[in-house]
Amino acid sequence: MDSSRLSDAKIREKAKQIRLKSIEMVYTAKSGHPGGSLSIADVLATLYFREMKIDPANPVDPDRDMLVMSKGHASPALYATLSLRGYFPETLLPGFRKLPSKLEGHVHYGVPGVEASTGSLGQGLGIAVGMALASKLDGRKNRIYAIIGDGEIQEGSIWESFMAGSKYRLDNLTVFLDKNGVQLDGFTDDIMPMPMIPERVRSFGWNVVEIDGHSIPEISSSISKARECKDKPTLIYAKTVKGKGVSYMENNPKYHGNAPETEELYNQAIKELSTQ
Amino acid sequence: MIGKPESLRDAYGEELTRIGDADRDVVVLDADLSSSTKTSIFGKKFPERFFNMGISEQSMVATAAGLALSGKKVYASTFAVFLMRAYEQLRQSVCYNNVNAKFVVTHSGITVGEDGATHQIVEDVGIMSGLPNMSVIVPVDAPETRSVIRHLHDSTSTPFYVRLTREKFPVLNDADYEFKVGKSVTYRDGSDMSIIASGSMVSFSLEAAEQLKGKGIDARVINMSSIKPMDRDAVLKAARETGRIVTAEEHSIYNGLGSRVAEITSETYPVGVSRIGMRDTFGKSGRSWDLFDYFHMGVSDIVRISEEAFRKESSYENIS
Numbered sequence: 001m002d003s004s005r006l007s008d009a010k011i012r013e014k015a016k017q018i019r020l021k022s023i024e025m026v027y028t029a030k031s032g033h034p035g036g037s038l039s040i041a042d043v044l045a046t047l048y049f050r051e052m053k054i055d056p057a058n059p060v061d062p063d064r065d066m067l068v069m070s071k072g073h074a075s076p077a078l079y080a081t082l083s084l085r086g087y088f089p090e091t092l093l094p095g096f097r098k099l100p101s102k103l104e105g106h107v108h109y110g111v112p113g114v115e116a117s118t119g120s121l122g123q124g125l126g127i128a129v130g131m132a133l134a135s136k137l138d139g140r141k142n143r144i145y146a147i148i149g150d151g152e153i154q155e156g157s158i159w160e161s162f163m164a165g166s167k168y169r170l171d172n173l174t175v176f177l178d179k180n181g182v183q184l185d186g187f188t189d190d191i192m193p194m195p196m197i198p199e200r201v202r203s204f205g206w207n208v209v210e211i212d213g214h215s216i217p218e219i220s221s222s223i224s225k226a227r228e229c230k231d232k233p234t235l236i237y238a239k240t241v242k243g244k245g246v247s248y249m250e251n252n253p254k255y256h257g258n259a260p261e262t263e264e265l266y267n268q269a270i271k272e273l274s275t276q
Numbered sequence: 277m278i279g280k281p282e283s284l285r286d287a288y289g290e291e292l293t294r295i296g297d298a299d300r301d302v303v304v305l306d307a308d309l310s311s312s313t314k315t316s317i318f319g320k321k322f323p324e325r326f327f328n329m330g331i332s333e334q335s336m337v338a339t340a341a342g343l344a345l346s347g348k349k350v351y352a353s354t355f356a357v358f359l360m361r362a363y364e365q366l367r368q369s370v371c372y373n374n375v376n377a378k379f380v381v382t383h384s385g386i387t388v389g390e391d392g393a394t395h396q397i398v399e400d401v402g403i404m405s406g407l408p409n410m411s412v413i414v415p416v417d418a419p420e421t422r423s424v425i426r427h428l429h430d431s432t433s434t435p436f437y438v439r440l441t442r443e444k445f446p447v448l449n450d451a452d453y454e455f456k457v458g459k460s461v462t463y464r465d466g467s468d469m470s471i472i473a474s475g476s477m478v479s480f481s482l483e484a485a486e487q488l489k490g491k492g493i494d495a496r497v498i499n500m501s502s503i504k505p506m507d508r509d510a511v512l513k514a515a516r517e518t519g520r521i522v523t524a525e526e527h528s529i530y531n532g533l534g535s536r537v538a539e540i541t542s543e544t545y546p547v548g549v550s551r552i553g554m555r556d557t558f559g560k561s562g563r564s565w566d567l568f569d570y571f572h573m574g575v576s577d578i579v580r581i582s583e584e585a586f587r588k589e590s591s592y593e594n595i596s
Contacts, residue, residue: 066346109345109372109373116342116345116369116373117373119368120364122334123334123338123365123368123369125338126334126335126339126341126342126369127338128342129338129339129342130339130340130341130344130346131343133327133339133343134303134347134348137348138346157332157334157338161335161339163332163335164327164339
């Protein structure tokens, strides 16, 4: 095993930092999407601090692993991850959502480490399919990752891209589905019930792995399974908690797209996240 | 001057195959219409670099963006009307990321003919022109189509919308003609008035100019294939030197060539601009060339409206 491989405890510490930074950014901006940032923090920490082959000093290395954050509203979590990983200074994070910062409200290409602008749902998976095709054409061994939301898969374009991923046998493509059960207007089960997601995606010809999206060992082992799977892309169905780590945000649709309203709520969020 | 009709989409498929032969980074996508858009010519020669995405335009456009973000030179084709389904993918994945992807569409405008209104898109130039970073080209014939594809491949790395047609169009350019983005070509000089046209309407305008000559009106005819960016200098020169402009396009008079010409002149050198095109209406099934008369866009209409324009007493009613 790689001696530089971070322990689970250290990855958990990175995830905690991602969560803290996300809440700070959203509170400073007085807007943004905390819920889906908190739910995906463990996946991002595991990918960027353990699994992805990347070099922040050379963010355009053609052989780098690439990630498309298709649920582009999780920008706080991705920006926090990239800055903690060394792509840009953490001092830039408070500029989030403000002039003249590059840290746009939704994920912005041009921020070091970001591979594509996203924000309108249903497009990032297609972009990742294109990147995976390009990699295959060039005979590169890199891995392409995408993160999609469970509300996002209500977009028909996602299922178009599932078809394409399967047709072109993109075994270099690994997609995390952040199954946090909440979207802007409420619970996904109420807005648009979609039972049997793993079965549906499997029936589209994908390899599907189901995990606890907050378990670092499970995230890592699912990525290994994706690497081992030949001729099929992999969907990692990551069961998560929206707003994970902040009691009043957990499973609360209100915090899909709202910052903590008061200093008291902000301090409570920071306190709860700091003591985990 | 007006040569035999040749297919623009055949010219596209052949030129695409030529540039793909010389450059391994050229990749092509289609959405189940490759035998009509002629990307099939490329697909047969380079199957490993040709991706038929099925009837899934949104997936095609997003995948095109991903390929381009990974350094590929991407060409994606379908019928003009169906690409519009993926407007938001074009907006965000393509134009906002400002990637090197060219969308070369066929079967635009009313020359789709018998397939009828559902397939005859006459608002696409406006939709595409509104996108930041997107350029819009309407080639006039097969030689210009070949030159456009070569030029875009050699000299550009931003998104383009290239609007081709089902019908063959008369050849107006020599084989060695060289297209340049943002440049127009004056096919016929004239001092009394100017007809600025695009696509199918250019050869009609040349015929109209010949008839106008018989009526003592000396009309300039300009092929404005580069809709965005537009050749401002040529528009303003026409305004200053001829004082009166008629525009002619196989597209809505809203948000296309005519609108843009009127914007340029009214901001800098206001002259009368009469727009010929589809007047806020859908198309209709019929033989392609009959539809121009049906929608008052034929040669006789260009002659009539040009005469009125020349006499500065336009009775061509406005509909806004």
